[in-house]
Amino acid sequence: MRIHEAVVTPVAVPDPPLLNAVGAHQPWALRAIIELRCDDGLVGLGETYGDEPHLRLLRRVAPTLTGLDPFDTNGLLRRVRTALGDADAPDRHGLTGGSSPQKTTLRVLSPFEVACLDLQGRLIGRPVVDLLGGRVRDRVPYSAYLFHKWAAHPEPDLHPDPGLHPDPDLHPARRGPVPRRAADPYGEALDAEGIVAQARQMIDRYGFRSIKLKGGVLPPEREIDAIRALRAAFPDHPLRLDPNAAWTVPTSIRVAAETEGLLEYLEDPTPGLAGMAEVARNAPMPLATNMVVVSPDDIPEAFGTRAVGVVLADHHYWGGLRRSAELAAICRTWGIGVSMHSNSHLGISLAAMTHLGAALPELTCAADTHTPWQCGEDVLDEPLPITDGSVLVPTAPGLGVRLDRDALARLHENYLRCGIRERDDTSYIRLFDPAYRMRRPRW
Amino acid sequence: MRIHEAVVTPVAVPDPPLLNAVGAHQPWALRAIIELRCDDGLVGLGETYGDEPHLRLLRRVAPTLTGLDPFDTNGLLRRVRTALGDADAPDRHGLTGGSSPQKTTLRVLSPFEVACLDLQGRLIGRPVVDLLGGRVRDRVPYSAYLFHKWAAHPEPDLHPDPGLHPDPDLHPARRGPVPRRAADPYGEALDAEGIVAQARQMIDRYGFRSIKLKGGVLPPEREIDAIRALRAAFPDHPLRLDPNAAWTVPTSIRVAAETEGLLEYLEDPTPGLAGMAEVARNAPMPLATNMVVVSPDDIPEAFGTRAVGVVLADHHYWGGLRRSAELAAICRTWGIGVSMHSNSHLGISLAAMTHLGAALPELTCAADTHTPWQCGEDVLDEPLPITDGSVLVPTAPGLGVRLDRDALARLHENYLRCGIRERDDTSYIRLFDPAYRMRRPRW
Secondary structure, three states: OOEEEEEEEEEEEEOOOEEEOOEEOOOEEEEEEEEEEEOOOOEEEEEEEOOHHHHHHHHHHHHHHOOOOOOOHHHHHHHHHHHHOOOOOOOOOOOOOOOOHHHHHHHHHHHHHHHHHHHHHHHHOOEHHHHOOOOOOOEEEEOEEEEOEOOOOOOHHHOOOOOOOOOHHHOHHHOOOOOOOOOOOOOOEOOHHHHHHHHHHHHHHHOOOOEEEEOOOOOHHHHHHHHHHHHHHOOOOOEEEEOOOOOOHHHHHHHHHHOOOOOOEEEOOOOOHHHHHHHHHHOOOOEEEOOOOOOHHHHHHHHHHOOOOEEEEOOOOOOOHHHHHHHHHHHHHHOOEEEEOOOOOOHHHHHHHHHHHHHOOOEOOOEOOOHHHHOOOOOEOOOOOEEOOEEEOOOOOEOOOOEOHHHHHHHHHHHHHHOOOOOOHHHHHHHHOOOOOOOOOOO | OOEEEEEEEEEEEEOOOEEEOOEEOOOEEEEEEEEEEEOOOOEEEEEEEOOHHHHHHHHHHHHHHOOOOOOOHHHHHHHHHHHHOOOOOOOOOOOOOOOOHHHHHHHHHHHHHHHHHHHHHHHHOOEHHHHOOOOOOOEEEEOEEEEOEOOOOOOHHHOOOOOOOOOHHHOHHHOOOOOOOOOOOOOOEOOHHHHHHHHHHHHHHHOOOOEEEEOOOOOHHHHHHHHHHHHHHOOOOOEEEEOOOOOOHHHHHHHHHHOOOOOOEEEOOOOOHHHHHHHHHHOOOOEEEOOOOOOHHHHHHHHHHOOOOEEEEOOOOOOOHHHHHHHHHHHHHHOOEEEEOOOOOOHHHHHHHHHHHHHOOOEOOOEOOOHHHHOOOOOEOOOOOEEOOEEEOOOOOEOOOOEOHHHHHHHHHHHHHHOOOOOOHHHHHHHHOOOOOOOOOOO
16 A cells, blocks of 8 residues: 555634734634545545644645655655755644744644545554554543633724735735634633633533643733632643743742642643743742643753653644653653643644554543634534543544544635634734734743 | 463573673573463463573463463463562672662563463564564664674583582583584674674675674773774674673763764663763763663653663563564654664564564664574574574464474473573683673773
8 A cells, every 4th residue: 555645625613712922812723634545545635733834844745755665664764854954844832832843743644644544544444542552542642732812803994904915916815705713612711700700611512521721811910810710610620831932930939829629630831941930949849831842852961950741742742642751751750740732723733643652551631622712613514522531432443533624615705704813823913913922921 | 262381491492602882792692482272282482581580480470370361361460479579589690780679579470471462462473573463574683793702612512510500410420421512603603803704794694684782891992993904894884882881971972972873773882770861961872772661660760861872672671572562652752762682692583573563653763683593592492583684574373483393302402401590600700710700891
C-alpha cells in the first residue's frame, strides 16, 4: 500500500467570541483536513491548523508524499524536512509558545503522521491505540473548558472586514455574503456568576468531571473569585486556571498563594522559563504549561530547572501521536505529569487525542478540548460523543471515524467565504475596543 | 489473536575464554529463548539472559500471559509488574551497571515485548522495523568486538565444577559428560600483536568497519599500546576502548589524554556517575556508557551532568524495542549519541537489534555484537549474516527469523548438562588464578 495523493482542505467552523489574554476568538475558526489517499482506495485522515502560512507549508509537503508507505513515518519526516527546509510559520497569537523551524516542522508533520497511523490501523484492522501500545483505559477523560465570553459576536457591519486579511480578493464582499454562524447556547460570561452558569450548562450536557478556566482576561482578583465560585458550586471537580502568561512573577505568586488548595495545577501564569521557574519555587501547586515547553528543544532546560510539573502535550505541534507518546515517556522519566492541550478543533483531532490518551499510562489529568465550543459542527458523519465527561476509545480500525464529504464541502465553503485567513485575536478585539493593547504580562 | 502459551527455554552455547575487568567468560554462555504461541498457531520469538534468577522471574511471568493480545504491550507491562512485584534479580557480574527493581522489571519485560512485536509483524505481514516507524537504513552496522583472551579454556579436569553452582544436582558429574565445546578460531590475544591479529581475522571474515576493544584486563598502558597498534593497522576504522570501569578518575583522564585523536569514544572508564562526569570534563573524546545509564531512573541526573556523550542502549534491559526507541528519543532531545551494547547473544537478539537499529535515526555509531564469538551456534535455521560489517534489515514479516527446533533442543541439552546456572566470570578466573581479586577500579 502506497500513498497516491495527499489532499489538504481548509475549513472554517463558527467560533464563539471566547476571550483570552490576547483578545477574542474571531467568528470563524480555521482548520485543515488532511486526506492521505492510497492506491488501494483506503483514506487516512488528519486535522491541523488552517491558517494561511501553515496551509502553504502543508501544500508544499503534500505532493511530495506520493509513493510513501504509510508505515514509514520516519520517511514521512524526511520528506517533510526536505520540503520545508528551514521554513518557519509564525504563531501570531502566541498562545502555544511561539514558533521555531523545529516546531514548524513538527507542526506540519503532525496531521500527516496521524493520517498515516489511521491508514495503518485501517489496513490491519486495528484501532490506532493498538499501534501506540494498546489501551490502558477504555475512556479518555476531558475537562470542561470554560471561557470568559461575550453573548455573541458583534454584528458583522460593525467589523466590515472580519477576516482582517490584507488581500482584497479574500474580502467577503468580493465573495458574496458571509455564511450564517450558528449562535452558541452558552451566553455571556464576564464574571464569576456567568462562569459558574457556563460550567453548569457544560457539565449538565457532557458530564465533565474536571474544569479548566481560561483566564488572563479579567484582573486576577476577579478570576480568583471565579475559581472560588466554581469550587463552591462543584466541590469535587479538580479545577485549573490558565491565564496564558498574563501575569508578572509577583502577581503569579500572589494568585498561587490565594488559590492554594483550590487548583489541581496553575497553567502558564507568567511568560518565559525563568519566570515560570521562580513561580514554581514559590507556588503550592504544580505549574502546567503549553507555552514554555512546546518543542523538544525546550525540554532539557525546562526539566532541569523543574519549572513545570505538568506538560500539556498537543500532538498538533509535537509531531503527531508517536512523538507525543515520546514526550510522555520523557515526562515519565523525569517524574513530570502529562495532560493534553487543545485549540479549537474538530472530530478528527478529538479522535486522535482519544487514541493517544488511551495509550498513555502517564495521562493523569483530564485533557482539554474545545469540542463543546464547535457546537456540533464537524467534518465527520458521527463524531465521537463526550458522555460522562469522557470519550469512549474507538475499537473500529484506524481512528475509528469517517469523513462526511457533504459536511467537508460545506465547511470548506465557509472557509472560502468567511474571509479569515489567519487567526488574529488581538486585531479582532480591537475592532470593538480600539484602545485594546496586547501586553504580556498584563497584570 | 491471543497468546495461548508462553514458553521459556534456557540454552547454553559454547563461549570462548574472553577476558574482562571482572574475570573470564565461562565455557558456556546462558540464554533463554521465549516463544509466545498464539491460538491461531503463530509463534513470536524473544531472547534474553539465561541466568537462573532471571529464569525464575521469566517463568513467574510466562503463565500470566495467556489471553494477552500481542498488540497490547501496555497490558504486557502490567502483567509483568503484577507477576514480579518488587522482585530484583541480581546482576552478579555487574558489567551492565547492577540491578534495581525497575531495571529487573524492564529486563523481564524485554523478551516478551520483542516476541509481541514479532507476532504483530507476522500477523500483519510487516517486518518489525515497520512497527518502529520504518527503516532509515537498509543495513545496520556492527563493530568488531575484540577481547583479550586465552587460546582455549583450560582443560575440564582443572576445574571440576565448571558451573560453580552450589547445587550438587547440577554438577555435570551427575548428568554425564559435559558436551564438547567447539574451539574458537581466534587463538590467544594477550598483547597488542594478538589483538591486531584478532581484529584482522574478524574483519577479514565479517567486513567490520568499526572496532571496539574490551579493556580493563591489562594495565592501561598495554591497552593503549593495543589501541595504537589497531590505529596503525586499521587507519580508517573508528576505535573504542571499554575497560568496564576498571580505572580511577586520574587514570581515566590520563588514558583519555594519551588516546586523544584515536578514539571515537571512551566507554565506561571509571565507576559511578560522579567519576564519569569528572572524566568527561577532562577528556577530549565523548564518554559512552552502558554502566551508569542503565534504566530510566539513571537518566535525569546523568543527562543533567553531561557525564556521557553516547548511551549504549541495550533492549535486553531497557524493556524491549519500543522503550529502547524512547531512550533514543530522549538522547536525541538532549543531544546525546546512541549506539547499542551487547552481551553474548544468539540470532534472535541480533535480529531484534537490527530492526531497532534500522528504525533509529539517532544511531550514529556501529553497534556492538558478540555474534562472532558464538562461532555459528544458534537456535535459528538461518541466522542473519554479517557481511561488510553490517546486517541487512529483514523484509520478511516480524523479526524475519525462524526457530530451528533441533538446534533449540540441542542447545537446551547443553544447558541441562553444562552445569552453569549463573554467569560468574570472577569465580571462573579464580579457578586458574586463585590470587585474582575483583577490584573496581583496579588501576
